[in-house]
Amino acid sequence: MTSLSNISRRIIMNDPIRRKIISYLGKEKVITSNELAKVLSVSWNTSEKYLLELAVERLVVKIKKEGVNLWMLK
Numbered sequence: 001m002t003s004l005s006n007i008s009r010r011i012i013m014n015d016p017i018r019r020k021i022i023s024y025l026g027k028e029k030v031i032t033s034n035e036l037a038k039v040l041s042v043s044w045n046t047s048e049k050y051l052l053e054l055a056v057e058r059l060v061v062k063i064k065k066e067g068v069n070l071w072m073l074k
Contacts, residue, residue, distance in 0.1 A: 017040065017050060018050070018054065020039070020040065021036065021040075021050055021051070021054065022054075022059070022073070024036065024039055025060065025071065025072065025073045026073065029072060029073075030063075030070050030071070030072045031070070031071050031072075032068055032069065032070060032071070033047045033048040033051060033069055033071070034047070034068075036050070036051065036071070048069070051069075051071050055071075058074055059073070059074055060072065060073055060074055061073075061074050
């Protein structure tokens, strides 16, 4: 994991989905919403929602490319 605040760490550790997302991002470095949807077995919209929440919390960064959103740990 990257250097996260203690509060962010507690939030992640208490939420298995967020823990899985952060772990996956740590391994893959850059992912798409669609890749995460497949890993979590959820819809694209749901994976995008999770990633947007993490972006609001400043844990991940969204990179807009033509036709795709890329995500990486901050």
